[in-house]
Amino acid sequence: MTASEPNFVATQYAPRAQEYLHSATHSSGADLDQVEAALRGRDRARVLDLGCGGGHITYRAAPHVASVVACDVTSTMLAVVAETARARGHGNVSTQQAAAEDLPFESASFDVVLARYTSHHWDDLDAGLREARRVLKPDGLAIFIDVIAPGSALLDSHLQTLELLRDGSHVRNYSSGEWVAALARAGFAVDSLTPRRLHLAFAAWIARTHTSATHVAAIRSLQQAAPARVREHFAIAADGSFELDTLTLTAGASGR
Secondary structure (H helix, E strand, C coil): CCCHHHHHHHHHHHHHHHHHHCCHHHHCCHHHHHHHHHHCCCCCCEEEEECCCCCHHHHHHHHHCCEEEEEECCHHHHHHHHHHHHHCCCCCEEEEECCCCCCCCCCCCEEEEEEECCHHHCCCHHHHHHHHHHHEEEEEEEEEEEECCCCCHHHHHHHHHHHHHHCCCCCCCCCHHHHHHHHHHHCEEEEEEEEEEEEECHHHHHHHCCCCHHHHHHHHHHHHHCCHHHHHHCCCCCCCCEEEEEEEEEEEECCC
């Protein structure tokens, strides 16, 4: 990733920290419950929340582990996470500004690496996953959660177009097959895949990213003109609300 690219993402998200802190979509969900369950009994673990955003993984992890490092490219996000962690009594939380592709941590320095709804912003998925593997201990646990692209080219094109119109820092949502292959290239072995559906209320979805009126109109136009197959897959409602496929992947080092 070049120096300008993390700065672009940081600039895009600098004004949005409070929206992501209070986002119902990001602050709740069965995927967070799954992460919290995986961390119980790991009271000595050092955890990396990679691309922490509003910090919702951090707040779930902190009560169960020794320490959490919340890492993000956006300084305002990190300030919100630090303040919120203090307010909630999580004294074991620290923050670090860094891009996923260039982490300032020693190799094998974390017991757990968690990344939720962040990888679609990485300029280089392979580089980010290699860094995640590098900083994870050989017997460590990694959990990656993100929206995934459908296997159909038609559905994939619709998804990527809407995502980019809504948020200029969007890079790509990857398919489950692309995820598994990329994790293998980075030195991970996938232990489990848990698919889910995520409902997105349109008004809140565009408000969170301060999407311009021009782009909102373009998104609604695409939704309304979409073929039946697209409307059905994404369960597009009259007000523009819709559903996406997500995937939770748990993994460890290959060759364990």
